[in-house]
Amino acid sequence: MDAAPMAYEELLRLMPLTGAGDINLKSTEQITIMDQYSLVKVIGKGSFGRALLVQPISEEQNYVMKEIRLPKIDSGIRNSRREAVLLSRMKHPNIVAFRDSFEDDGHLYIVMEFCSGGDLFQRIQQQKNVLFAEDMILKWFAQMCLGTKHIHDKRVLHRDLKAKNIFLTDSGTVKVGDFGSACSLNSAKAYAQTYVGTPYYVSPEIWDNRPYNNKRVTHASYLLVTSRKPVSTDSNGAEYSNISPTLSGTDGGVNNSQHSKAKHKELVREQTHRWRREEGEKVAMFLEQKSLVTTTTTEGPLQVEQSPVENNSTDDPASRKKWVVGTCNTVLGVLGNADIISTGSMENAERADLISEAKCGEIQERQVRKQWDKDPPERLLSVLEKAQLCYGFETYTIRRDEHGDKVDGPEKTITDYSRLEPRSDDEDTDFEEEYSYDWINELEKMVDEH
Numbered sequence: 001m002d003a004a005p006m007a008y009e010e011l012l013r014l015m016p017l018t019g020a021g022d023i024n025l026k027s028t029e030q031i032t033i034m035d036q037y038s039l040v041k042v043i044g045k046g047s048f049g050r051a052l053l054v055q056p057i058s059e060e061q062n063y064v065m066k067e068i069r070l071p072k073i074d075s076g077i078r079n080s081r082r083e084a085v086l087l088s089r090m091k092h093p094n095i096v097a098f099r100d101s102f103e104d105d106g107h108l109y110i111v112m113e114f115c116s117g118g119d120l121f122q123r124i125q126q127q128k129n130v131l132f133a134e135d136m137i138l139k140w141f142a143q144m145c146l147g148t149k150h151i152h153d154k155r156v157l158h159r160d161l162k163a164k165n166i167f168l169t170d171s172g173t174v175k176v177g178d179f180g181s182a183c184s185l186n187s188a189k190a191y192a193q194t195y196v197g198t199p200y201y202v203s204p205e206i207w208d209n210r211p212y213n214n215k216r217v218t219h220a221s222y223l224l225v226t227s228r229k230p231v232s233t234d235s236n237g238a239e240y241s242n243i244s245p246t247l248s249g250t251d252g253g254v255n256n257s258q259h260s261k262a263k264h265k266e267l268v269r270e271q272t273h274r275w276r277r278e279e280g281e282k283v284a285m286f287l288e289q290k291s292l293v294t295t296t297t298t299e300g301p302l303q304v305e306q307s308p309v310e311n312n313s314t315d316d317p318a319s320r321k322k323w324v325v326g327t328c329n330t331v332l333g334v335l336g337n338a339d340i341i342s343t344g345s346m347e348n349a350e351r352a353d354l355i356s357e358a359k360c361g362e363i364q365e366r367q368v369r370k371q372w373d374k375d376p377p378e379r380l381l382s383v384l385e386k387a388q389l390c391y392g393f394e395t396y397t398i399r400r401d402e403h404g405d406k407v408d409g410p411e412k413t414i415t416d417y418s419r420l421e422p423r424s425d426d427e428d429t430d431f432e433e434e435y436s437y438d439w440i441n442e443l444e445k446m447v448d449e450h
């Protein structure tokens with residue numbers, strides 16, 4: 001049954017492009033950017049158009065306006081509009097907030113929150129291979145999970161969770177963005193059937209043409225922790241490169257003094273030493289939500305197999321045994337055993353010293369330290385201690401299919417009627433109050449719910 005596209009059509013018909021600011025393009029109206037927004041600057045170019053920094057007339061705040069060329073064919077137009085529709089359904093402090101969307105002169109415009117810290121990919125590049133502080137990684141990772149959970153709760157699959165699509169605000173909050181590849185599911189148990197995404201971040205199962213789960217937030221996290229891309233596209237995509245986070249290009253140029261270079265090397269040496277193979281495996285299991293199994297006993301690359309939980313047809317007792325041995329049930333258990341959250345490799349002051357020399361990391365580090373003064377890592381750690389891996393992340397099973405961009409599911413079609421209800425101005429703008437957002441509290445609630 002081709003139920004999901006119908007649901008999507010229905011959604012579009014009922015709500016062609018309704019934005020928080022209620023600027024709807026009616027056929028007789030001509031809305032130009034300059035009627036409503038003034039252009040501050042062009043901040044980038046994507047494959048489908050430009051990203052503009054704009055300011056609404058009579059407002060001080062800046063927003064990003066994505067200008068997307070609408071294709072000529074109907075299905076292409078529908079796909080472009082999907083980004084606006086799905087983004088508009090999200091409302092969470094860890095997701096880039098939708099403001100408005102409209103069409104004009106063959107273009108679709110999506111107006112959204114401006115994340116002045118840029119994207120995580122840029123941020124990682126600015127580090128020039130200097131590892132992030134572990135507490136910062138932990139904080140970002142937890143926020144990515146919260147944002148992703150919200151997306152899944154809304155029965156949406158992002159399908160392109162990668163560092164370039166994770167944004168940072170000037171207060172250091174992480175926001176999932178770019179819903180250009182997202183799709184909507186009919187029900188919590190629905191199956192999507194088409195692969196879209198970015199090759200490096202594709203789950204190994206997709207490369208293998210096997211059923212797969214959407215866990216790509218974990219791939220972005222891998223990059224965050226190791227500064228390396230998770231999957232080699234030149235190895236048929238079936239293997240992960242060794243997860244041991246040895247850094248490459250250690251004399252990256254951020255630290256100009258001999259002193260800081262030596263410190264940097266010392267840090268890298270320590271990290272390399274600490275990340276023994278078995279520790280890497282545990283982290284790999286965590287990052288892949290237990291869908292990684294190592295089959296090699298040598299130092300070679302990790303072989304990836306399907307999770308035994310879902311792999312009923314090829315149930316291999318040997319690999320099942322590997323799962324049982326050493327498997328931790330709590331997030332903290334896995335992280336703790338993996339030694340990834342230890343901050344013992346350098347004195348805090350030394351690390352702060354090192355990072356403060358990396359120009360671009362300076363502000364972030366200060367902010368994180370400030371944040372931890374208020375919310376000591378212990379609180380987060382105690383939340384993670386309670387968090388069961390199997391409950392912490394609800395996932396959807398996705399099947400790959402050659403036959404088009406469809407989603408399907410065993411339950412009857414559900415339209416997100418909540419999206420059609422009128423919303424108050426307060427609701428539409430409360431993402432601006434992110435400073436008061438207690439994300440650890442949110443995480444605690446999530447864990448307690450289960």
Ligand SMILES: Nc1ncnc2c1ncn2[C@@H]1O[C@H](COP(=O)(O)OP(=O)(O)OP(=O)(O)O)[C@@H](O)[C@H]1O
Nearest residue numbers: 043044045046047048050051064096113114115119
């Ligand atoms: N909400 C945002 N806040 C801050 N910067 C943003 C925001 N959205 C996009 N950008 C930046 O604008 C630039 C263009 O983004 P866009 O999403 O249009 O394309 P892309 O991600 O570079 O490529 P692709 O078309 O493959 O997605 C990127 O540098 C991105 O970091």
